[in-house]
Amino acid sequence: MTTWRCVTQCGACCHLQPGDRPELEDYLTPEELRQYLSLVGEDGWCVHFDHSSRKCTIYEQRPLFCRVTPENFKRMYAVEAEEFNEFAIDCCQQQIEAVYGEESPEIDHYNQEIGF
Template sequence: MILSHFLAVSPPGFTVRSPENQRQLKLRSNLSPQLNKKQSKKSKASTRNKSSSSSSLGFTTVKKEPVWQCVKSCGACCKLDKGPSFPSPDEIFDDPSDLELFKSLIGPEGWCVHFETSTRTCSIYEDRPYFCRVEPDIFEQLYGIEKKKFNKEACSSCVDTIKAIYGSQSKELDNFNHAIRGKPEG
């Protein structure tokens, strides 16, 4: 009688098994490894391969984490004066010479003085300051982001910046999202 009460109120998709059914399931689970060792090994390997390469969400799959990468002809990060919703240079830099250098790079429209608007490229890219580099060590030094969280934080930072500069429906955001998820640009 108590068991029937639990069956009546159990959530959809869940069933409460009687003690007899539980014993039968336990016996079956104890026998199956002995009878199907080869099949079991193949099944486990197959499941492992599917879950590690899958990028969809579900009970048996693992979400593929995005991998940060710079997208050509974006330049959102070169907009140095981003406004009050972003940390100010004073909040980011501890070293006064870094703060001074950063402020000296801000042009009249808020863009870096080395940003070529016609090509959306940096004219000093190879020699740009360390704080213009999106790298694990730099993120740890400037923002306290652990290296294991670099990809997630760098991607999130770029998404926020691109949305603020170009908009949430922009081609730049589309290109970035395709790039970090390993999909070809469309």
């Protein structure tokens, strides 16, 4: 079984463009939604994303909804723990392809790193 993990220097999840995520209200609380929208920069990227390093500048203090854990995915998406890895990997792949493209070096790197 392939295990989900974050791949460094990707950052696709930091592209927060609300128009690309119309279902935000379905899985974020009203307070989380306000916080989420406050993080979206003019370019659609999180204001805490460093484009040169492709890293979060507040990683240790990032909001709960930015943390990919079985507990959060159960709360937000009703995904059971045994489905977490497959679901999280699929989410990452979809987001990477949407942000960088289906034939991008980023999706190739992600798939290689997780052993896909």
